[in-house]
Amino acid sequence: xxxxxxxxxxxxxxxxxxxxxxxxxxxxxxxxxxxxxxxxxxxxxxxxxxxxxxxxxxxxxxxxxxxxxxxxxxxxxxxxxxxxxxxxxxxxxxxxxxxxxxxxxxxxxxxxxxxxxxxxxxxxxxxxxxxxxxxxxxxxxxxxxxxxxxxxxxxxxxxxxxxxxxxxxxxxxxxxxxxxxxxxxxxxxxxxxxxxxxxxxxxxxxxxxxxxxxxxxxxxxxxxxxxxxxxxxxxxxxxxxxxxxxxxxxxxxxxxxxxxxxxxxxxxxxxxxxxxxxxxxxxxxxxxxxxxxxxxxxxxxxxxxxxxxxxxxxxxxxxxxxxxxxxxxxxxxxxxxxxxxxxxxxxxxxxxxxxxxxxxxxxxxxxxxxxxxxxxxxxxxxxxxxxxxxxxxxxxxxxxxxxxxxxxxxxxxxxxxxxxxxxxxxxxxxxxxxxxxxxxxxxxxxxxxxxxxxxxxxxxxxxxxxxxxxxxxxxxxxxxxxxxxxxxxxxxxxxxxxxxxxxxxxxxxxxxxxxxxxxxxxxxxxxxxxxxxxxxxxxxxxxxxxxxxxxxxxxxxxxxxxxxxxxxxxxxxxxxxxxxxxxxxxxxxxxxxxxxxxxxxxxxxxxxxxxxxxxxxxxxxxxxxxxxxxxxxxxxxxxxxxxxxxxxxxxx
Numbered sequence: 001x002x003x004x005x006x007x008x009x010x011x012x013x014x015x016x017x018x019x020x021x022x023x024x025x026x027x028x029x030x031x032x033x034x035x036x037x038x039x040x041x042x043x044x045x046x047x048x049x050x051x052x053x054x055x056x057x058x059x060x061x062x063x064x065x066x067x068x069x070x071x072x073x074x075x076x077x078x079x080x081x082x083x084x085x086x087x088x089x090x091x092x093x094x095x096x097x098x099x100x101x102x103x104x105x106x107x108x109x110x111x112x113x114x115x116x117x118x119x120x121x122x123x124x125x126x127x128x129x130x131x132x133x134x135x136x137x138x139x140x141x142x143x144x145x146x147x148x149x150x151x152x153x154x155x156x157x158x159x160x161x162x163x164x165x166x167x168x169x170x171x172x173x174x175x176x177x178x179x180x181x182x183x184x185x186x187x188x189x190x191x192x193x194x195x196x197x198x199x200x201x202x203x204x205x206x207x208x209x210x211x212x213x214x215x216x217x218x219x220x221x222x223x224x225x226x227x228x229x230x231x232x233x234x235x236x237x238x239x240x241x242x243x244x245x246x247x248x249x250x251x252x253x254x255x256x257x258x259x260x261x262x263x264x265x266x267x268x269x270x271x272x273x274x275x276x277x278x279x280x281x282x283x284x285x286x287x288x289x290x291x292x293x294x295x296x297x298x299x300x301x302x303x304x305x306x307x308x309x310x311x312x313x314x315x316x317x318x319x320x321x322x323x324x325x326x327x328x329x330x331x332x333x334x335x336x337x338x339x340x341x342x343x344x345x346x347x348x349x350x351x352x353x354x355x356x357x358x359x360x361x362x363x364x365x366x367x368x369x370x371x372x373x374x375x376x377x378x379x380x381x382x383x384x385x386x387x388x389x390x391x392x393x394x395x396x397x398x399x400x401x402x403x404x405x406x407x408x409x410x411x412x413x414x415x416x417x418x419x420x421x422x423x424x425x426x427x428x429x430x431x432x433x434x435x436x437x438x439x440x441x442x443x444x445x446x447x448x449x450x451x452x453x454x455x456x457x458x459x460x461x462x463x464x465x466x467x468x469x470x471x472x473x474x475x476x477x478x479x480x481x482x483x484x485x486x487x488x489x490x491x492x493x494x495x496x497x498x499x500x501x502x503x504x505x506x507x508x509x510x511x512x513x514x515x516x517x518x519x520x521x522x523x524x525x526x527x528x529x530x531x532x533x534x535x536x537x538x539x540x541x542x543x544x545x546x547x548x549x550x551x552x553x554x555x556x557x558x559x560x561x562x563x564x565x566x567x568x569x570x571x572x573x574x575x576x577x578x579x580x581x582x583x584x585x586x587x588x589x590x591x592x593x594x595x596x597x598x599x600x601x602x603x604x605x606x607x608x609x610x611x612x613x614x615x616x617x618x619x620x621x622x623x624x625x626x627x628x629x630x631x632x633x634x635x636x637x638x639x640x641x642x643x644x645x646x647x648x649x650x651x652x
Contacts, residue, residue: 041329042152049445049544051444056102057494059123061108061124063089063515066086066092070137073121082121085513091146098156104331105151108124110138111130112135114233158329158331161333168233173202173224200302201251201301204293241306246307247305248307251297253294314352322353325356333368343382358440366389368390374395383433383452407563420432434452444544458490458493483648484588487584488584494529539580547568548568550567560600564588595638608636610637610651
């Protein structure tokens with residue numbers, strides 16, 4: 001039994017605090033008016049073209065402790081506790097961030113959180129209690145504004161991480177109606193099986209979590225808000241969010257990792273389907289059941305799922321987050337857990353935020369979402385008309401891992417890109433990502449709207465996955481993957497500490513203290529990233545150019561071209577300016593000395609768009625006999641690359 005279910009403070013009545021809460025509710029206006037928001041924020045538009053940006057993700061609590069005055073409940077030796085990072089720490093380290101070359105800072109959520117739950121602190125920011133107040137661990141609102149303003153002074157943009165899917169574990173389901181959170185044993189063992197459940201986090205029930213006694217069911221279980229102000233586990237704010245009808249109340253998602261068995265248990269598939277090798281997603285009834293749980297269920301750990309299909313909930317979400325733009329001057333949102341919210345919500349939320357941001361003077365406001373999934377079609381579906389400008393490209397992350405770490409063929413990444421990049425020669429090929437700009441959405445330097453397929457946020461590390469180097473001691477492999485990340489199309493995103501070769505495992509081990517690195521700037525990976533970012537900055541095709549794959553391979557092992565991936569980035573000719581092309585050639589293999597040729601298996605050499613006789617020069621600082629090349633007949637180029645090698649060529 002979890003100790004939180006036996007502490008004296010769980011045996012409480014709601015009545016002592018209810019009159020105060022009702023009084024507050026009565027005086028609440030029910031909406032945020034940006035014109036009434038506290039002023040002092042920088043509300044100018046500071047982005048020219050998001051494709052020019054390099055994002056740097058930080059967890060505020062783990063980056064730098066700049067102000068010891070807000071160090072309460074800090075336990076540096078506990079991986080699950082607050083460690084003391086704050087806004088002042090980020091301000092103090094803007095020099096370091098700027099030296100790396102990144103241009104956009106993505107900070108973890110700043111709203112007031114549940115202080116702790118089951119011995120784990122809300123340092124990460126994803127356990128919202130109050131949508132309107134800053135987390136006091138990080139500083140106050142003026143200090144947050146100062147961070148944004150000082151970042152803007154250095155031409156560094158700031159993206160805020162937000163959550164619309166859930167709040168923290170602020171209530172329990174009173175299944176036995178006794179007014180306290182219990183762990184229950186249910187069933188007789190004869191007519192019904194014996195099961196154990198916790199009222200904090202019961203398993204999903206599509207009929208809703210029901211009250212139960214030994215006499216049977218008795219309707220929906222009431223929810224009981226908790227009043228534990230010492231750990232800020234109190235009803236949510238604004239007070240509308242304390243309405244029980246604003247929550248789906250179906251219990252925790254239980255399908256992950258056991259999708260087919262869960263579908264069988266729910267009567268959605270046959271025994272033959274359950275025992276087959278077919279993917280559960282190819283079974284419509286099973287797919288729909290899994291998605292129902294993902295959208296309507298509580299996030300495991302007791303994070304209570306908000307009923308986002310309600311019009312009043314949608315209006316409230318637009319209000320609270322538009323207000324954060326007004327109060328602090330953010331330039332974009334990274335949006336958490338988007339696959340757990342129905343698509344129609346995003347069709348209302350995203351245009352609503354764009355409209356409110358523009359009215360404040362924040363145009364070109366970027367919104368990209370996190371759908372933690374390898375299903376490329378599902379991820380891309382959130383970039384449809386009226387929804388996200390972009391998404392975290394999880395499907396690509398998993399493919400890069402397979403290629404670099406496990407020697408999978410490079411053709412896999414080209415095949416993935418074929419469902420994102422429109423191709424004139426294949427107009428009927430299914431495209432998973434939005435091909436038209438969002439109305440009022442992100443624009444390029446020319447003022448024209450940019451479609452989502454051009455804006456995918458590319459990454460190798462983040463706070464929800466083991467570090468790239470975890471159980472994979474190959475910094476050269478990381479560096480060649482970084483070369484891919486910083487030269488492909490889209491928006492590259494770096495997770496703090498990657499430049500320091502951090503190698504932590506799953507959460508919380510992947511949320512290391514950045515100050516342990518000493519903020520060194522002389523390490524090989526730091527210098528490699530800085531060089532790549534400078535190259536991207538100085539050569540427009542690497543930021544805005546069209547991308548065309550000129551070589552990928554189905555081969556693996558020691559085959560002639562195994563590990564080779566090559567693509568061109570081209571800015572078309574405009575006016576009196578000629579087209580400009582950069583050729584990127586990578587050998588992602590750990591062992592194979594590979595060539596851009598398959599003549600040993602009946603193929604030919606790599607064909608580029610450069611004219612015969614063109615002299616190509618490698619811009620990356622790594623001496624190699626193949627650094628210079630001359631283009632042959634019909635644009636052919638044969639190169640031999642050592643393992644884990646990256647080259648970026650331009651014509652001279």
